[in-house]
Amino acid sequence: MHDLFENERLGGRVQLGEQAVVLQGFAMSIASNVLAQVALIETIAPFRHMKTPGGFTMSVALTNCGAFGWTSDSRGYRYTSIDPITGKPWPDMPKEFLTLARAAANEAGFSDFVPDACLINRYVAGARLSLHQDKDELDFSAPIVSVSLGIPAIFQFGGLERTDPTRKVPLFHGDVVVWGGVDRLKYHGVLPIKQNSHSTTGEQRINLTFRKVSSR
């Protein structure tokens, strides 16, 4: 997108549900800092394509930072404190990440969000995330904060049943989606990414989702 239009979206809000909102451009000013941190994180915990319990390999590559990291293999989905590839703890969550996630949650009406997990997704053209619920966390009272960087994506947001109708909303560099409360378990996904390029990430989209995994 042209910078001219980028500025017009800054500060915009798209309500996806009663307690789900897109904060347009919310992460814009810290975006390059976040990407620099991601570059450091991936030197410790590399991006990888995980296997789903159903035997498929995910088109999205992922890594994590924070006390807990989301992983998937033939036995199922779960959070672990150790990276199964390196055998070491996931890299620490940078302070700036915590500050950004807390500020976005607060802006969306969720005060006192303290994430203990940050899942980092990397998409290239063709990569997608099929409709799913985020339900591997123990604490559904905390929201999820999702930061989009680089090339755009079309986000799908549905209901509590997989077959419920979905709404499609574009997510651009710097957009932050926050959702929780009554919307916390709604089905959502990312349509196949179209080839594109962005000055900060090249031909990639990077998405960070902040969660509270432990129940205390």
Ligand code: MD6
């Ligand atoms: C993505 N995001 O935007 C994938 N989940 O790349 C998610 O799956 C997601 O954006 C829960 C809450 C917000 C999200």
Ligand code: FE
């Ligand atoms: Fe999700």
